[in-house]
Amino acid sequence: MWFKKSSTASKAMGITKKYGRSILILFMFIAIIFMLVRCINQQSEQKPATEEVSAPATFKDYVSSQTCAGCHKTIYDNHTHTAHYLTAQPADEKSIKGSFKKGSNTYSYTPSIMLSMEKRDSGLFQVAFYKGEEKKAMRFDIIIGSGVMGQSFLSWRNNRLYQLPITYFTAADQWSNSPGFPNDRVLIDRLVTSRCLECHTSFAQGISGISMETVEFDRNNIIYGVDCQKCHGPAAKHVEYQTEHPQDKTPKYIINPSKLTRIQQLDICALCHGGNIQKTKPSFEFTAGKDLSHYFVVDTSSGNIVQNSANIDVHGNQYALLRASKCFKVSSTMTCNTCHNTHENERGKKELFSHRCMTCHDPAANSFKTPTHSSLVAVESNCIDCHMPSQPSKSIAVFLQGQETPKTSSLRSHFIGIYPEETKNHLNKTR
Template sequence: MTFKSKIAYTIIVLIAVLTVLFFWVYQGKEEVYQTVAKVMPTHYNGEQFAGSETCIACHQDIYKSHIQTPHFKTSALASPETLKGTFDSSAHGVDLIDAVAKIEQDGEDFYQIITSKSTGKVLDRSRLDIVVGSGVKGQSYLSFNDDFLTQLQVSYFTLTDDFINSPGYPNYKFVRSVTDNCIKCHVTFAKNGDFKGNTNIYERESFMYGIDCERCHGPLKKHVDFRTGQLDQNNIDPVVRIDSLARQLKMDVCVQCHSGLRAIQIKDNPFSFVAGERLDKYAKNYNFGRTQAELDVHGNQYGLLTSSECFKNSDTMTCTTCHDPHQKQRGDAQHFNSKCIECHSSPKELHTAQDFNTSQPTNCISCHMPLFPSQTMMVKLGNDNKETSVDIRTHLIGIYVDGVLQKRR
């Protein structure tokens, strides 16, 4: 080889190495962001999702208010914008029997680090990939290990603005696999490696975070195509008009997530149900045998509401009688009380003067839908065994005296 060709050879090798290095680094970067859905996924029923941004053009007001709701914010990629809590050195670790778990920030990324108490050795370092919960009550963290999804040991508890051992976790180092049965109520869509949704292997690109339009309305690419003239106008618009459905079908849109765990999957995958179908064909609760009094207030607004006299004695009451699904309404007592009065037009006559001898005679929900501590959203704080729980408004509308439901006369 001449000197010249040696140089040429070296340059070629160098370029080759740099090219390989570039793609390797670039791919590494790709991996970091691959959890963002690039191409909208296709639902199990063959319909394609359009993504809520395509709705803006025609349903701007609904879109604008929807993105403010806890539904929309109930899951996201973990980032400084989506994570609640303080991650500096003042944040205290979660004390386990044999270790301490802490969340630490590293640039834009966050890691859970579990350190052994006896040896000081780092036992686990997992990145926070997905955050679950808008933070009304708290947030949990999910982490990908390759395509395997797990829930981390630490959660954030809003009431105390602090980190806790995740609800239901033992007080030693533990890893919980995340199957569809966990995330089905917190994302719009995700494709599991197994049709029944029983594994924790996911197609990371298939995730649609948050409870978005198409979680309630079903995948709507065809509706968008139809309305933008890209679909033959002889077709019919496939969009389901929820407000014209029968009462139970209308409720089922909400009930898929607000009736307790509904852990028995009778048919298909946990994401298969779409608006307009009968939910009972797809999933059932295993706590059917429970008496009303035992129905927990966490997540089972359906069971509680349907046990109420208001629901049983009216033909029209559904979740959307009181809730606008596109609005953030927490704390708007005036709105909710106005709904009571639509059916109970002269509340004065319903009450003895004594009952109304209160500073807030018109705050119907404070007496008839009182706050109760949740039995499932309960946490032990620190080392004392005192339990603190979140208060949830019961949907068992009724007459309460000292927190006890009075039997109907």
């Protein structure tokens, strides 16, 4: 609590200079009432590090995540290998996964419309041709996507960002047309808004005033990727304090999600893994430790979605699927962090994940000895393929050159349950 009080006071001091004492008293009065109400509401819960009264963070409240390496080196080093860290970066030949080599650098829409990926003196470009004549060259400026499934690309025009028509599709190791783009012509004006950047960067400073859906950005004030501060809150003040007080080993001005309530922990992930939620405040105003429901219309019930889980896409809505699962509903503690250590790249480590299932499901217990489990030799090495099978996404669908039906990506379903068909497949594979 002291943390909230002291930072509220320092904000109030700035106000005093400008507007005098009465505003300060009023402000403190409101702050005290606010804190009392919150304390009453949350008596039985863990201490929230929320700071709802503060102004929205701006670029100066953030630092480069490299700064954290000075004192948290192992976490920083591991984190640079994660899909989160790599999900947005300035484009260069090394980080773009698609090929610029002749023979594999083109995409034909129709016999007369073609696009080619080219390396020129001034950078890397997607160049549109009509009947062999160059029509438009668009620069690769920003990469979106670590490349687990694919990479999309953004291009600056003045202070606006446009999504490029061609995406790299990992499963086919090919250039493809971008998801949702037409299959028979080159679309060059798909404007990128702050919501796209809110899920793929940690902060992007808008320059078109306070608007719900900013479309103009300061290109020098972007924190690429899902970095430390997306889950720990803007950290400039933490760095400043700990640097000035090296002898003080108590952390200040920083959020540790494990000290938040269950909902606040889930909110951090649900900002981006909670489906297509509708915002009620401008992008980037929600930061870790706040209540997502104050910024978006979110449904935190775990009611009757079970019957409809088939309608929830496996892409980008792990939260809704998990919430519909019996594990989540019956357990009172499960969050995303029960199974995920997001500081590390743990992709594909099925045995590690299975061990996390076993923190609640004891294979030695009698209830575990079901007919299927008893028939397995190494049941403990992989719970995942039977209970969280990979399923095709309905929304990530791209057209490969010359194909009439789109190709989809598959993702793990977070609707943890019993899947007879996948069980059969798994048994066939392992026998």
